[in-house]
Amino acid sequence: MIRKMKKIYTVMVVLAVFLSAGCKKYLDVNTDPATPQTPENRTLTPPLFAQMERGIQFDARYLGGVIQYFGGAVNVGESHGWIPGSDAMGEIWRTNYYGLGANLNLIIDDSQVKQEYNFIGLAQALKAWSWQTTTDYHGDIILKQAYEPNRFVFDYDKQEDVYAEVVRLANESIANFSRTDGTGSVAKMSAADLVYAGDNAKWIKFNYGILARNASNLVNKANYNPAKVIEYVDKALSSNADNFIVPNTGSTSANGNFFGPLRANLASYRQTRMIVGLLDGTYFTGTTGAVIDPRISTMITPSADNVYRGTIPGSSDPGTAALKNQIPNPWGVLASANPGAGFGKYLFKDNVGFPIMTYSEMQFIKAEAAFRKGDLSIAYTAYLNGITSSIDFVSTLGTAITTTQKNTYMASAAVKQSASALTLRDIMLQKYLALYGYGFVETWCDLRKYNYNTGDVKGNNPYAGVFVFPNSFYADNGGKPAQRYRPRYNSEYLWNVAALKVIGADQPDYHTYKMWFSQP
Structure with a gap:
């Protein structure tokens, strides 16, 4: 920022010298009436x-x-x-x-x-x-x-x-x-x-x-006002039709999605164990494969043996490089391969738009606020809206999710079936899943306000047992996570x-x- 200002100042000084020397004819090129100044x-x-x-x-x-x-x-x-x-x-x-x-x-x-x-x-x-x-x-x-x-x-x-x-x-x-x-x-x-x-x-x-x-x-603040949060959400995005999505043409690397194969930025990245565990039911039911989320085939990819795997960031888990290469990258291919222009999946395609804000996110914000306020009925309705709208959104980005698949999931053990059974953990983990691939800063805000897997000032700890820190932190961290x-x-x-x-x-x-x- 400052270097740019110094450059601007230098240009202004040079310009003043030219003007004082009567060199107007050299500057007339910049006053073309056909070119707006x-x-x-x-x-x-x-x-x-x-x-x-x-x-x-x-x-x-x-x-x-x-x-x-x-x-x-x-x-x-x-x-x-x-x-x-x-x-x-x-x-x-x-x-x-x-x-x-x-x-x-x-x-x-x-x-x-x-x-x-x-x-x-x-x-x-x-x-x-x-x-x-x-x-x-x-x-x-x-x-x-x-x-x-x-x-x-x-x-x-x-x-x-x-x-x-x-x-x-x-x-x-x-x-x-x-x-x-x-x-x-x-x-x-x-x-x-x-x-x-x-x-x-x-x-x-x-x-x-x-x-x-x-x-x-x-x-974590004394002036936190859940009623105000709910008021804001009720005036915010009211359906997926209101989603703020930046369009991408995707015909060249210059106008393509940064996450798409044309830009070739995600070859070495891998899907994570946390995303896999949320989509295969592990973190909602305690049993891998007990409930398969209908979003799974659009959002992530199985290995060649049709088993969904994910890494723990900061390690080559699940073990050797050979095993790592069995875990697909976000484009849905193995061993850092690039599927080529026009391929990829979910939000990792050349011509897909990038969400800045979605209705689903707003509904989970409302569910969290209502839960903290003690209004479980409002929290539960917003929680269900967040899940269903996320499913509908994901359905537009891959193989369409049928009404039967959606209803089956909503009636499964992965989704709480009553307001009285709802927990803050259910809300925050579904929100984490819904924001996968675009809500990076917002998800980080959630993790930090709950101190990752430690909890907030009132002891709420929605990520315990799910979010696992890397094998070791960066040397400068002193054993502490990034904030x-x-x-x-x-x-x-x-x-x-x-x-x-x-x-x-x-x-x-x-x-x-x-x-x-x-x-x-």
């Missing part, structure tokens, strides 16, 4: 959606190992480690400050002049989402000074301040999408809005989904070291410091 909201908006998925998917290569969505002894993410002197794990940072950042400010400035309040609302919604995602991933970040001109060093702000800013932005976005004055219209926005085609109502729901995530992460990722190396550790020292980010175990939201 001020970017407009319509041209700035479409690329922003690709930036959203890029940030999550790039960093999922490492975070996927931490949360055990991915395994295979691929990288230090599986041992909860970090890579010194590298921008690895810094793509969400880059997305927030570079990919979205100033572009959103330009959209707001342009739209205010034109009184196109729906574009302002869109920019504010993406800002709210980006601040929430970035702080949930990094913890303390640069907020107040982020876009101040002529600044070369930046102070970090506390996570609680970022959480408050998310609430402010989301509410302002809702207000702007609710306005009926000005010149904004669905027709003006629809072509630029690749997700909701200018539908104000869906953008308002997306904002309430952001607010629901924000409030749901505070279960955050460090600020991006190329902007912060090269140019902003003094500010990093204030928050302790110069320490080798900084990535194990607990988040504000996960502490009492």
